[in-house]
Amino acid sequence: MLTAKIGKVSKVLICGAKGVGKTALLEQLIYGNITLESEIHPTIEDIYVASVDTGRGGPRETLRIYDSAGLFQGSKAQLPRHYLYFPDGYVLVYDPTDPQSLDMLADIKTDIDKNKEKKEVPIIVLANMRSKRKDTPPSPTQQAQMQNNQADPVELILNRANAWCSRERIKHYTVNAMERPSLYEPFINMCARLHPPQTKSTFPQLRQVMQKTQKTEA
Numbered sequence: 001m002l003t004a005k006i007g008k009v010s011k012v013l014i015c016g017a018k019g020v021g022k023t024a025l026l027e028q029l030i031y032g033n034i035t036l037e038s039e040i041h042p043t044i045e046d047i048y049v050a051s052v053d054t055g056r057g058g059p060r061e062t063l064r065i066y067d068s069a070g071l072f073q074g075s076k077a078q079l080p081r082h083y084l085y086f087p088d089g090y091v092l093v094y095d096p097t098d099p100q101s102l103d104m105l106a107d108i109k110t111d112i113d114k115n116k117e118k119k120e121v122p123i124i125v126l127a128n129m130r131s132k133r134k135d136t137p138p139s140p141t142q143q144a145q146m147q148n149n150q151a152d153p154v155e156l157i158l159n160r161a162n163a164w165c166s167r168e169r170i171k172h173y174t175v176n177a178m179e180r181p182s183l184y185e186p187f188i189n190m191c192a193r194l195h196p197p198q199t200k201s202t203f204p205q206l207r208q209v210m211q212k213t214q215k216t217e218a
């Protein structure tokens with residue numbers, strides 16, 4: 001007999017401004033084949049399927065991840081309407097060197113909240129750190145800023161994002177599309193929230209209550 005268990009499939013939308021690295025993140029997460037030399041074309045829409053081990057035992061869970069076309073900056077950012085109805089969760093991405101790409105996420109989040117009705121819809125925010133690495137020496141501009149005791153603008157944007165995310169009760173992650181391990185935690189977290197552990201059947205408790213009632217009636 002075939003007994004392979006197939007977990008639930010959840011739909012997740014990844015969205016944000018144009019060119020913040022949404023496709024690079026997904027390709028890296030799923031295939032691990034992205035390098036600085038990879039040629040990536042702007043997305044219209046693509047679907048990726050990820051089989052995720054949440055580390056809780058049991059079958060792997062499946063995420064169907066929709067990569068969306070990046071939104072243009074300028075006027076109020078609006079997701080195409082159908083993206084507000086079908087996703088079970090959202091991954092919002094911004095580039096911490098570009099403050100407008102962060103501002104845009106607030107508009108997207110408001111739109112999601114307005115349309116989610118009573119459903120619980122997990123949202124996470126990813127700051128794609130591009131190639132900023134701890135071992136990279138500071139650029140001449142950063143050196144000048146440090147000499148003038150000015151804060152690093154990327155740090156300021158990350159702080160602003162952290163403050164917004166904690167107000168909105170959203171988890172904020174700093175990742176780098178070129179570093180695959182940095183992508184695991186956010187997607188495992190999203191998957192675990194979309195597939196909470198099954199609670200045990202309440203029938204045994206129900207049976208106990210019925211037995212007690214019968215005893216008191218006798």
Ligand SMILES: Nc1nc2c(ncn2[C@@H]2O[C@H](COP(=O)(O)OP(=O)(O)OP(=O)(O)O)[C@@H](O)[C@H]2O)c(=O)[nH]1
Pocket residue numbers: 017018019020021022023024025036038040041042043044068069070071128129130131176177178
């Ligand atoms: N150096 C570096 N380049 C990156 C990184 N992430 C993305 N890029 C580059 O930035 C460009 C845009 O990346 P995409 O992944 O296409 O961005 P996107 O958000 O999917 O873009 P749209 O589909 O147009 O919205 C590509 O040339 C990527 O190679 C990164 O972490 N580091």
